[in-house]
Amino acid sequence: DSGVTQTPKHLITATGQRVTLRCSPRSGDLSVYWYQQSLDQGLQFLIQYYNGEERAKGNILERFSAQQFPDLHSELNLSSLELGDSALYFCASSRLAGEHNEQFFGPGTRLTVL
Amino acid sequence: SQKIEQNSEALNIQEGKTATLTCNYTNYSPAYLQWYRQDPGRGPVFLLLIRENEKEKRKERLKVTFDTTLKQSLFHITASQPADSATYLCAPNSGNTPLVFGKGTRLSVIA
Numbered sequence: 001d002s003g004v005t006q007t008p009k010h011l012i013t014a015t016g017q018r019v020t021l022r023c024s025p026r027s028g029d030l031s032v033y034w035y036q037q038s039l040d041q042g043l044q045f046l047i048q049y050y051n052g053e054e055r056a057k058g059n060i061l062e063r064f065s066a067q068q069f070p071d072l073h074s075e076l077n078l079s080s081l082e083l084g085d086s087a088l089y090f091c092a093s094s095r096l097a098g099e100h101n102e103q104f105f106g107p108g109t110r111l112t113v114l
Numbered sequence: 115s116q117k118i119e120q121n122s123e124a125l126n127i128q129e130g131k132t133a134t135l136t137c138n139y140t141n142y143s144p145a146y147l148q149w150y151r152q153d154p155g156r157g158p159v160f161l162l163l164i165r166e167n168e169k170e171k172r173k174e175r176l177k178v179t180f181d182t183t184l185k186q187s188l189f190h191i192t193a194s195q196p197a198d199s200a201t202y203l204c205a206p207n208s209g210n211t212p213l214v215f216g217k218g219t220r221l222s223v224i225a
Contacts, residue, residue, distance in 0.1 A: 041156065058212055
């Protein structure tokens with residue numbers, strides 16, 4: 001158990017809908033990362049927050065947004081969903097912001113868009 | 115653009131042998147390189163980090179090398195066991211850029 005929690009575990013929704021994925025980092029970790037993993041693309045970095053502020057942005061679509069709250073939990077919002085958004089979404093956390101810090105991954109949320 | 119290649123998509127080896135996985139990168143100079151293990155449907159788990167000034171790092175049955183001239187890291191599992199079967203991901207990175215993962219090598223250790 002990494003100490004990172006993600007909810008929900010599974011999510012099935014329809015095209016055009018909006019969903020929110022939730023992540024609680026390990027106790028004491030200030031940095032939260034979001035990744036998308038699909039079969040053909042591997043693990044893709046979406047966005048990173050550090051202590052409430054956006055720190056780095058990857059290949060995140062404009063339809064997606066995220067935030068980190070004062071209690072350090074984070075939410076990833078996906079809107080106008082398309083079939084291609086079906087994937088595993090992972091949240092990870094690390095103590096600090098530097099990318100040399102090991103990341104602890106949550107169990108993931110499996111999103112299926114029908 | 116940055117490119118990471120991990121030798122083969124799948125590697126099958128006999129139990130007890132040493133598994134060697136390769137990670138090659140191009141178009142950048144990472145200061146660190148991390149290796150993670152991922153089981154099907156689960157999040158990756160950190161295994162080892164090696165810095166550019168370290169040639170080799172060991173942890174129990176795991177050994178990682180980092181050759182900045184060849185732009186390559188080798189990941190070895192000695193005395194492999196069926197429980198080592200998983201996908202292994204490498205992530206070579208500079209200090210201030212987001213972690214970028216290779217697509218991974220799926221290792222199967224056959225009893």
